[in-house]
Amino acid sequence: MAYQVVIIGGGPGGYVAAIRAAQLGLKTALVEKREMGGTCLNRGCIPTKAMVAGVEKLRAVRHGAEFGLKVAEVSFDFARLMARKKEVVERLRGGVSYLLQKNGVEVIAGTGRIAAPGKVVVEKDGERTELLTENIIVATGSEALRPEALGYDGERVITSDEALEMTELPASIIILGGGVVGCEFACLLAELGCKVTVVEAMNTILPMTDKEVARQMQALLKKRGIAVKTKSKIVRVEKDSSGVKAVLESGEEITAEKMLISIGRVLNTSGLGLEEVGVQLGSRGEVIVDEFMRTSVPGIYAVGDITGKLQLAHVASAQGIVAVEHIAGRERAMNYTAVPACIFTSPEVAGVGMTTQEAEEKGIAVKTGKFPFLALGKAVAMGETEGFIKFVADAETDRILGVHIVGPHASDLIAAATVAVQQKMTVAEYTRVIHAHPTLAEGLLEAAEAVHGLSIHV
DSSP: OEEEEEEEOOSTTHHHHHHHHHHTTOOEEEEESSOTTHHHHHHSHHHHHHHHHHHHHHHHHHTGGGGTOOOSOOOOOHHHHHHHHHHHHHHHHHHHHHHHHHTTOEEEESEEEEEETTEEEEEETTEEEEEEEEEEEEOOOEEEOOOGGGTOOSSSEEOHHHHTTOSSOOSEEEEEOOSHHHHHHHHHHHHTTOEEEEEOSSSSSSTTSOHHHHHHHHHHHHHTTOEEEOSOOEEEEEEETTEEEEEETTSOEEEESEEEEOSOEEEOOTTSSTTTTTOOBOTTSOBOOOTTOBOSSTTEEEOGGGGSSOOOHHHHHHHHHHHHHHHTTOOOOOOOTTOOEEEOSSSEEEEEEOOHHHHHHTTOOEEEEEEEGGGOHHHHHHTOOOOEEEEEEETTTOBEEEEEEEETTHHHHHHHHHHHHHTTOBHHHHTTSOOOSSSTTHHHHHHHHHHTTOOSOO
16 A cells, blocks of 8 residues: 555654654554553653653642641552552543544554565564555654663562552662753652652763753752762662662662663664665664654654754644754754753653753853742742742843743743743843743743842742
8 A cells, every 4th residue: 555654663653653643644654563552651751751750749748737738648559549549641642642543544463574666564473564655754762771781680680660550569679871861750759758869970960961950850859858870970780688788889789679771872873774775873762853854864864863953842733843944845843942851750850952061161251140939939938949040141142042941830931031042032122021920930031130130039
């Protein structure tokens, strides 16, 4: 059967591309070997956020007394928390399948491989189907790194995949990696009563964030009883029936019931026939693409994690739309200048654009403005005053280069900042925008005003 577009991979890059292709009138097939929705929906963004939502409610009840709530005893049901997580995932997975069906996308279950430009072979249960197509979009994503040298076995030493399927809360856990996944799990497991130790090789946790945000977040993790060991490497892991012992390069030994490895992901580019048909790959196995998501072979596109750009679901979706619109004759190119990144720790972290250190590395003189949530009326009323909002601006042009937040609802607040960075607004232009009172968004205005030393409430 002939198609105009065949997409391999049903994650946020693949299924979004498939729906947009169908909306544009292209005959489309989507090949997926596992559950629809990919890592994000099934083993990443959505299930972790379902867990975080439950933990946030637990934390709110625990602090209810200051709001006049009388709760004699607070407890939680871990099994129910995990069951609700599963229900949320299944509901959204069903929603994706419905949208694909509604838009007329043909979904084909099986493992897809490029046999030649214009030909995709799908195999399932020993059966082989050939799909002829004008264009191919590869959107196979990535998987958690599972280093056997560090004792990975899926039971005592696990990745986020197994952590999301736990039936019992471990009494203690070592988290190897202080990045996004590691810090999110550290916060939610610690709130549930698990003793958490984070081991990070870099000088600070969350090294990809603005240095002031990372410093603040590290202090907040310690405040929540989470042990944080930076500039530390695990050189040996020992396991027995009682748990795990991690030996650090310094000689220090840490014991726990489990160890969670969160030090990176492997790109799913092998076994797809990419190199055989001439698609150029980079040193990390990433697919080399241009601004329209075209590979080195005409008619073959790639989107999502496998492009080696930014491993974010919303980037994959944006890339998928760009690829499809290029196929349809619309010249829309990818622009990575204003990509928001959110971390669902407690409190949340979010950022868009350049960090202070990135601007300095580029030789750009900057001026910054910060505003603490402690001075914001809505935050005080909510009882959530930890953190701050920071603007980074070009000292010469006044253009907003980046905005970085650690604090309540940071993942929601970053949207307004993203528009400002995307539209290349200056600080002066942003401060002319009236912000509603009392809202957390007022903190954005105050932080912008602070760049010029004009913040009212500090």
